[in-house]
Amino acid sequence: MSLLDLASAALLLAGAAFFLAGTVGLLRFPDVYARLHALTKADNLGLGFTVAGLALEVGDVAVALKLGITWALVLVSSSISCQLVARTAMNAGVRPWRRP
Amino acid sequence: MTGAIGWAILIPLGGALLAAAAGERASRWIAALAAAATTCAAIGVAASVARHGPSRHPAGGWLAPLGIELRADGLAATMLLTIAAVAGLVAAHALADRSRAAACARSCPLWLFTWAALDALVVSGDIFNLYVTLELATLAAVGLVADGEGPDAPRAALRYLLFALPGSLLYLLGVALIYGEHGALDPATLGAHVGASAPDTAAMALMTAGLCLKAALFPLHAWPVLAYTRASPVAGALLAGLVGKAAFLVLVRLWLEVYPATFTSAAGPVLGTLAAGAILWGSLHALWQPRLRAVIAYSSVAHTGYLFMWFALGTRDALAGALFVVMSHAAASASMFLATGAIARALGHDRVEGLTGLAHRLPIPFFALALAGTSAMAMPPSSGFVGKWLLVRAAFETGHRLWAAVMLIGGLLAAAYVFRLLRRAFLPRPAGEPIAITRSSGGHAALALALVAIALGLAPGLALDLLRGGSAP
Amino acid sequence: MTPLLYASSGVAVFAIALYRIFTAGDVLRKIIAANLLGGGVFLILVAIARRPAAGIDPVPHALVLTGIVVSVSATACALALARRLEGTTLDDGDDGDDGSDDTEVAGRGP
Amino acid sequence: MTALDVLLAGALPVLAWRALATDDLHEAVVFFIALGLVAALAWARLDAPDIALVEAAVGAGVTGSLFVTTLRARGLRPPASPAPRRARIALAVLTIASALGIGAALAALPAEPPGLGELVRASLPETGVQHTVTAVLLNVRGYDTLLEMAVLVAAVLAVLARAPSPSARPAARPAAPDDDPARPLIAVLARLLVPGIILVAGYLLWRGAFAPGGAFQAAAVLAGGGILAILAGRRAPDPHARAVRRGLVFGPGAFVLIAAVPLIAGRHVLEYPEGWAKVLIVAVEVALTFSIALTLVLFFPASGEKGT
Structure with missing residues (x-):
């Protein structure tokens, strides 16, 4: 196992950890805004780590770039859809949760 | 002249596309030209089959089993002519109605698509391609129903679609299983290999069930009735006359060319029972329908039963009889739908009790109704008589007395429901009851269709020779 | 083994959809069922294409692509009709055989 | 597994x-x-x-x-009542039995089956393309695809059958209410994505000749871009406009024409002349991509229909 493999494995594990955190947040957080927060922040970071980990392994700049583009596209669409969901919830009168 | 078979599909297809893009006036002209040219192509195919026997036309130049072959044989040729006669006259009816030019321009791409789908269906030599043609016929038919003017049109169209779809998909699942077992889609290869293995039996059961659902065989007969009664007369004529027969024709092809004898002999009695149910149930219901169109719709349910009787009898004569019923009922039911449309337009309704004494005021539609009615009740010399006589004779010859009795009872019931309509129309009009009749048009195509139904019966030899000129029957 | 796994999954989807298309009351759910009915068949077809060791059979793939287009067309058509539908079911009215219908035939001349 | x-x-x-x-x-x-x-x-x-x-x-x-x-x-409507209990039970038994039957049939299928795959690969040099699925779709079984395009057009005509005409619509009404708070965000998204989407569609179309991809994939992506642009406030194509109608039938029409020309020459439907297969397939694919994308966009209700 080379140093590259080790670095890649570490990045992939980090990505998986962030995904796990995001999913736990989705299931456990109290309201739609908090869940969105968990989902977009943690999952986007997790995807970034995963992409970086995979890019180290592919050994081809073109494929690595494509992976990077995938991440960028997901960032754009998830940030905007997060905003859309939040605004729709706001408009529908969903109040942000406060500690009771 | 093997190209005619291609033209019979490409002309209505191209005509439909052009008509969809053209303006109101132009689209009517395009539709008229396409209808005439498609009829010529159908005649060309029939002439070639009559003169040189059956032929094959590999689409794209790719021979089966790899490619899709179109086939011109006796069955295809007679059905192409039937479709051309019925769809052509219905088209003439639609195009002649100048008062509804806009509606006609909107619907003519759809009936051209229906025509193309049916032509493609009767010549197709590929079981997956048959699925595509069935779906094209279904969606074009749904469009025609949805285009109806009543408030119920979307509901009737949606219900039609949601019953037709599972039928096609059951059929497609059968196709998938058969391909998995034999790796081919053309009837010739499949006919040589299909046996009694588990996948083959399951595939054939699925395809048969799907096509029975699509053909609206009893007890799953109720779903097209709403569409038949709610659609415009043009759509009703095409749906009940032609589209309703499509699934039966596919099943005939499979039964003749793909299914092995073990399966057909096991499934025959089941289909016979359902067919008998359809004949009795449909005819009885037709007896007390309050509306003219509903009478004709239930008469169509009963006639589906006559067609499916062939599967129980299985002889060549019975097949000729069933296909004769296809031809005669296509013309007769289309005629009755158009005549009913003309009557309904003149009166503003089509309630049977409101028809009292109107035969003299609306002579042409009622004459068409009476003539088409003689074919529906199988009175000689109509074509309905020839078809049902062949079926009943085959039933006696093969010892199926019960089925013969059912068909004879069905004929009597048909006589009863046709006479119920005509008697009322010829009763003296009650005095002092004014009847507003708007100027009616459109009875002429109905009359022409009724005459086709009668003429077929006067010279049955012509059609039967062409039918046998091909390979299959 | 993998093809059989996915094919069984396809059969399950098909059976669920077949059951629901006839029992669901709401039209939207019937339309979803009709769409999934196709999905089940496509899964079976592609699983069948996956079996040969020599390589994938491209013919079922082409058939499925054709099937998906047909399925989208039918679904879009059904949804457009559903948008024009008044109620939620297909059965809230007469079927042309109960005699209570008095609807005038539309399009009567002036 | x-x-x-x-x-x-x-x-x-x-x-x-x-x-x-x-x-x-x-x-x-x-x-x-x-x-x-x-x-x-x-x-x-x-x-x-x-x-x-x-x-x-x-x-x-x-x-x-x-x-x-x-x-x-x-909108929200009262839930519809399902089928009666007895019918549900009967149908459940029937479907479970048939599912088991189909499952058994699938298990009995040969593991090393006969198929047309070998035949397709053997004929690939004659088809004019290098990707087997595209070869089947547009050459070997191109006739299926021709009818499939007819299905698509028939469906969109059925969708538009009684759709409100533009004259019935309130004049100069925007595609969606302007108070929609989502509008500016979607506009940003559209600005970012639509150029890329067009690029991807072109790439998929070009790639279809030798690798997975092709007209339908490209059209689906293109339609996605179109729908995004409409959501972002661009005017939806008016299905009753002459130009839109022409665009709709352009692809299928070209396909029918290419299918018909060999008939005139005494050949078979859709039989590409020797050496022309590749050019004609690419031409058909380009035309189809455009029309399919337009059709998919037209499947979406025009603004006048919304809320009826």
């Missing part, structure tokens, strides 16, 4: 059941879309990248948004 396969294959029926059994229609549609995405993964696992692309774009994307649009247009 891996754990992933078991997970995917197991998830599909569960999602199907959730989509069809839940009382909440919104939930049903969400499950339906999720099922489309899982199915796209399943296609990829089954080595069907062409289908995976179409499923992701059409099965989950276009069809899913059509369901969402319809749900919005119809």
Whole structure:
């Protein structure tokens, strides 16, 4: 196992950890805004780590770039859809949760 | 002249596309030209089959089993002519109605698509391609129903679609299983290999069930009735006359060319029972329908039963009889739908009790109704008589007395429901009851269709020779 | 083994959809069922294409692509009709055989 | 067979059941879309990248948004009562029995089956393209594709059958209410994505000649871009406009023409002349991509229909 493999494995594990955190947040957080927060922040970071980990392994700049583009596209669409969901919830009168 | 078979599909297809893009006036002209040219192509195919026997036309130049072959044989040729006669006259009816030019321009791409789908269906030599043609016929038919003017049109169209779809998909699942077992889609290869293995039996059961659902065989007969009664007369004529027969024709092809004898002999009695149910149930219901169109719709349910009787009898004569019923009922039911449309337009309704004494005021539609009615009740010399006589004779010859009795009872019931309509129309009009009749048009195509139904019966030899000129029957 | 796994999954989807298309009351759910009915068949077809060791059979793939287009067309058509539908079911009215219908035939001349 | 396969294959029926059994229609549609995405993964696992692309774009994307649009247009309605209990039980027994029968039939299929794959690969040099699925779709079984295009046009005509004409619509009404708070955000998204989408569609179309991709995949992506642009405030194409109608039938019309020309020359339907297969296939694909994308966009209700 080379140093590259080790670095890649570490990045992939980090990505998986962030995904796990995001999913736990989705299931456990109290309201739609908090869940969105968990989902977009943690999952986007997790995807970034995963992409970086995979890019180290592919050994081809073109494929690595494509992976990077995938991440960028997901960032754009998830940030905007997060905003859309939040605004729709706001408009529908969903109040942000406060500690009771 | 093997190209005619291609033209019979490409002309209505191209005509439909052009008509969809053209303006109101132009689209009517395009539709008229396409209808005439498609009829010529159908005649060309029939002439070639009559003169040189059956032929094959590999689409794209790719021979089966790899490619899709179109086939011109006796069955295809007679059905192409039937479709051309019925769809052509219905088209003439639609195009002649100048008062509804806009509606006609909107619907003519759809009936051209229906025509193309049916032509493609009767010549197709590929079981997956048959699925595509069935779906094209279904969606074009749904469009025609949805285009109806009543408030119920979307509901009737949606219900039609949601019953037709599972039928096609059951059929497609059968196709998938058969391909998995034999790796081919053309009837010739499949006919040589299909046996009694588990996948083959399951595939054939699925395809048969799907096509029975699509053909609206009893007890799953109720779903097209709403569409038949709610659609415009043009759509009703095409749906009940032609589209309703499509699934039966596919099943005939499979039964003749793909299914092995073990399966057909096991499934025959089941289909016979359902067919008998359809004949009795449909005819009885037709007896007390309050509306003219509903009478004709239930008469169509009963006639589906006559067609499916062939599967129980299985002889060549019975097949000729069933296909004769296809031809005669296509013309007769289309005629009755158009005549009913003309009557309904003149009166503003089509309630049977409101028809009292109107035969003299609306002579042409009622004459068409009476003539088409003689074919529906199988009175000689109509074509309905020839078809049902062949079926009943085959039933006696093969010892199926019960089925013969059912068909004879069905004929009597048909006589009863046709006479119920005509008697009322010829009763003296009650005095002092004014009847507003708007100027009616459109009875002429109905009359022409009724005459086709009668003429077929006067010279049955012509059609039967062409039918046998091909390979299959 | 993998093809059989996915094919069984396809059969399950098909059976669920077949059951629901006839029992669901709401039209939207019937339309979803009709769409999934196709999905089940496509899964079976592609699983069948996956079996040969020599390589994938491209013919079922082409058939499925054709099937998906047909399925989208039918679904879009059904949804457009559903948008024009008044109620939620297909059965809230007469079927042309109960005699209570008095609807005038539309399009009567002036 | 891996754990992933078991997970995917197991998830599909569960999602199907959730989509069809839940009382909440919104939930049903969400499950339906999720099922489309899982199915796209399943296609990829089954080595069907062409289908995976179409499923992701059409099965989950276009069809899913059509369901969402319809749900919005119809508004909330009282739930409909299901079929009577006895009928449900009978049908459940019947479907379970047939599913078991079909499953048994599938298990009995030969493991090393006869198929047309070898034949297709042997004929590939004559088809004019290097990708087998494209060769089957546009040459060997091109006739199926021709009829399939007719299905698409027939369906869009059925969709538009009695759609309100533009004259019946309130004049100069924007595509959606301006107070929609989502509008500016979607506009940003459209500005960012639409150029890329057009690029991707062109790439998919070009790639189809030798690798997974092709007209339908490209059209599905293009239609997605079109729908995004409409959501962002661009005017939707008016289905009654002459130019839109012409665009709609342009692709299928070109296909019919190419199918008909060999007939005049005494050949067979859709038989490409020697050496012309590649050029004609590319021409047909370009024309079809455009028309299919337009058709998919037109499947969405025009603004005048919304809320009726």
